[in-house]
Amino acid sequence: MTNILDVIPRHVAHHHKIPISSIKLSEEVRNMCEQNRCGHYGKNWVCPPAIDDLDKIKKDFSSYDKFIVLYEVYELKNQYDWKGMVDSAIDFQHKLLDVKNQISKETRFKILGVGACALCKKCTYIDGEPCRRPDDKIISLEAHGIDVISLMKDNGLKYNNGPNTVTYIGGIMY
Numbered sequence: 643m644t645n646i647l648d649v650i651p652r653h654v655a656h657h658h659k660i661p662i663s664s665i666k667l668s669e670e671v672r673n674m675c676e677q678n679r680c681g682h683y684g685k686n687w688v689c690p691p692a693i694d695d696l697d698k699i700k701k702d703f704s705s706y707d708k709f710i711v712l713y714e715v716y717e718l719k720n721q722y723d724w725k726g727m728v729d730s731a732i733d734f735q736h737k738l739l740d741v742k743n744q745i746s747k748e749t750r751f752k753i754l755g756v757g758a759c760a761l762c763k764k765c766t767y768i769d770g771e772p773c774r775r776p777d778d779k780i781i782s783l784e785a786h787g788i789d790v791i792s793l794m795k796d797n798g799l800k801y802n803n804g805p806n807t808v809t810y811i812g813g814i815m816y
């Protein structure tokens with residue numbers, strides 16, 4: 643049987659168990675989605691308004707008692723390397739999916755990811771069609787209302803890992 647602590651190191655370079663109590667859900671962070679700075683609000687099955695509201699998320703989170711933060715640091719050509727950022731985010735989503743798929747089905751857990759789901763070239767949400775891969779989509783920490791910068795800082799972890807890098811952060815609750 644494959645358990646969480648065996649699977650993670652095979653796919654994600656950085657992983658730290660942190661107190662689940664350090665996860666703070668914030669209406670403010672959630673509201674940032676509505677400001678649509680990323681351009682995905684209302685366009686993806688893993689973004690508001692398609693996902694649960696904060697009350698439902700709080701209730702769901704309260705059913706877990708452990709949390710591991712997962713992250714990867716990616717090199718960029720320069721600070722304007724948008725393609726590098728997008729490709730790195732997609733790579734990170736696939737690493738999280740590998741973790742998810744290899745954990746024993748008997749284990750109850752929840753994976754949290756980064757950004758809008760990029761598993762399909764165009765998300766079906768825009769066309770009112772069902773998600774093509776409902777078991778594979780992973781909702782981001784931010785869309786859940788988590789202030790990721792504070793979460794990392796509060797636990798002595800770096801959110802920014804130097805010039806010309808991007809750090810993508812996810813997590814697993816169990």
Ligand code: SF4
Pocket residue numbers: 686687688759760761762763764765766767772773774775776778779
């Ligand atoms: S799997 Fe495809 S349809 Fe489902 S959320 Fe991701 S991009 Fe959208």
